[in-house]
Amino acid sequence: MSRRRVAILISGRGSNMGALIEAARSPDFPAEIALVLANRPDAAGLEVAREAGIATASVDHKSHPDRESFDAALDAVLREHAIAFVCLAGFMRVLTDGFVERWQGRMINIHPSLLPLFRGIHTHRRALEEGVRVHGCTVHFVVPELDAGPIVAQAAVPVVPGDTEESLAARIIVQEHRLYPAALRMICAGDAWLEDGRVVFREGWDAGGALLSPPA
Structure with a gap:
């Protein structure tokens, strides 16, 4: 079975992230959690993901002058990890229309x-x-x-x-x-x-x- 590569976007501890990670442990689950990506480098959920053996990354929104450049950096990380689908789990940033349209039909909340x-x-x-x-x-x-x-x-x-x-x-x-x-x-x-x-x-x-x- 080919499993779809999924990224979870978080801002904090990511309790729903934990539920998705646990579900994806099942060999018959049709997706793998390939990346946990946060907009805060200190997001507690990043350590949870690391302990689960999942790749992590952060794009600090404070280091970007506007939403467009922040979203472009997010998109670049997702593409670098060959992500096919995105789940938002307590991701406390409003995404730009351009980002949402690029991931249309491939992003849920x-x-x-x-x-x-x-x-x-x-x-x-x-x-x-x-x-x-x-x-x-x-x-x-x-x-x-x-x-x-x-x-x-x-x-x-x-x-x-x-x-x-x-x-x-x-x-x-x-x-x-x-x-x-x-x-x-x-x-x-x-x-x-x-x-x-x-x-x-x-x-x-x-x-x-x-x-x-x-x-x-």
Whole structure:
């Protein structure tokens, strides 16, 4: 089996990075984590990747005068390592349109809300303020507009009385760690792909079942 070479872009500890690395240890996983690339040389996730035997690199955004030159340096490192696909995992930089377009259909992100709800930051706080009864996370292809790309997969959790940002985040991160590897597997196995601005799936799935919050 030919495994797709994947780079993970991080800014900090990269908890979703860890889930992707663990999933890729399986010999039947259709991708290998070939590179972990950070925009901060001191990002904690770089050491985690090194301990896992994965190549690492950093491109310090502070050493570049503008976003265009920073993104050009990122692109050069990805090409140097023969990367075929990119996963963003807590990468706290807004990428330029040019970079996103070069990697169109080959770059995904995980966002802590059920998009298109709560794009941007502070998603758990906003979900609680709005009083939603279901919250979750989304894996989507990256497009120039922030958190607006075609959706690959979503996971939902109930919002319960007494929830705080912290308690809600703790339940959702568990689902993120399940969802992101599953989405990457689908894409790299050829079971999901981007076509005409939408995600197409090779097969359908059972439509039965529902999450009720509060339970009936």
